[in-house]
Amino acid sequence: MYSMLDTNIQSPVPEEGIPEARIAPITVAGLRVDELIFTQGFVHYCDISKCGGGCCHSGVYADLGERDEILRHADAIGAAMDETQDADTETWFDGEIIDDSDFPSGQAIGTEVMDRDSGVSGFTEGCVFLDKRHFCSIQVAAVNAGLHRWAWKPKYCILFPITVAEGVLTYDDGHSEDLNYCGPTGSGEYVHSVYEAMREELRYFLGETEFGKLEAYYHENRERFEAERMRNNLVRLSV
Numbered sequence: 001m002y003s004m005l006d007t008n009i010q011s012p013v014p015e016e017g018i019p020e021a022r023i024a025p026i027t028v029a030g031l032r033v034d035e036l037i038f039t040q041g042f043v044h045y046c047d048i049s050k051c052g053g054g055c056c057h058s059g060v061y062a063d064l065g066e067r068d069e070i071l072r073h074a075d076a077i078g079a080a081m082d083e084t085q086d087a088d089t090e091t092w093f094d095g096e097i098i099d100d101s102d103f104p105s106g107q108a109i110g111t112e113v114m115d116r117d118s119g120v121s122g123f124t125e126g127c128v129f130l131d132k133r134h135f136c137s138i139q140v141a142a143v144n145a146g147l148h149r150w151a152w153k154p155k156y157c158i159l160f161p162i163t164v165a166e167g168v169l170t171y172d173d174g175h176s177e178d179l180n181y182c183g184p185t186g187s188g189e190y191v192h193s194v195y196e197a198m199r200e201e202l203r204y205f206l207g208e209t210e211f212g213k214l215e216a217y218y219h220e221n222r223e224r225f226e227a228e229r230m231r232n233n234l235v236r237l238s239v
């Protein structure tokens with residue numbers, strides 16, 4: 001599957017698939033786990049002032065249930081948009097439904113992309129829900145309604161740069177490649193792993209019990225993962 005839409009449609013999974021040697025001997029919430037999430041470096045946290053919401057430049061695939069949830073709250077989301085966005089719900093989704101077993105309903109639809117001024121992200125296009133401050137209007141609307149900030153947001157937006165590909169929880173290297181702050185060739189300093197940066201998101205996505213399994217596995221193998229991450233960081237510094 002492709003979580004964050006990409007105009008180049010780069011899959012997070014190598015053509016030959018994720019090497020079996022990288023798959024952890026655990027499953028969480030029915031998903032296999034690619035150890036790359038523990039060994040891939042990442043910036044301290046997602047800092048919109050530095051990245052400009054670059055990961056939203058090509059929109060996202062949302063489960064049809066997530067689309068319906070967004071449309072149910074269209075008035076609140078439209079009210080959170082600014083003058084650079086289009087509050088007409090007819091313009092929010094691209095109309096092409098794809099089949100993909102990584103989505104709960106088995107089907108997903110892309111959010112629309114619109115032209116926008118190039119900010120620090122360097123992209124001249126962005127998801128229809130991205131506002132001029134590079135905030136997500138779906139998230140802003142949920143907060144305005146007094147709800148959890150991720151209550152109405154597509155799951156793959158919450159999780160990025162982690163994704164689910166063919167039943168494997170993994171790092172979305174294809175989409176990350178293009179990002180000039182947090183991506184593998186970006187300017188941001190890698191201070192810990194993707195997993196460490198994304199604990200809160202994973203806990204939200206997996207639930208406390210399943211997240212606990214992931215956390216236990218991480219701690220059991222932390223030394224090995226850190227050694228691998230440091231090796232990866234050295235490669236990155238020489239890019």
Ligand code: SF4
Nearest residue numbers: 056127129130136157
């Ligand atoms: S829905 Fe929100 S978080 Fe997801 S790509 Fe669009 S602007 Fe970004």
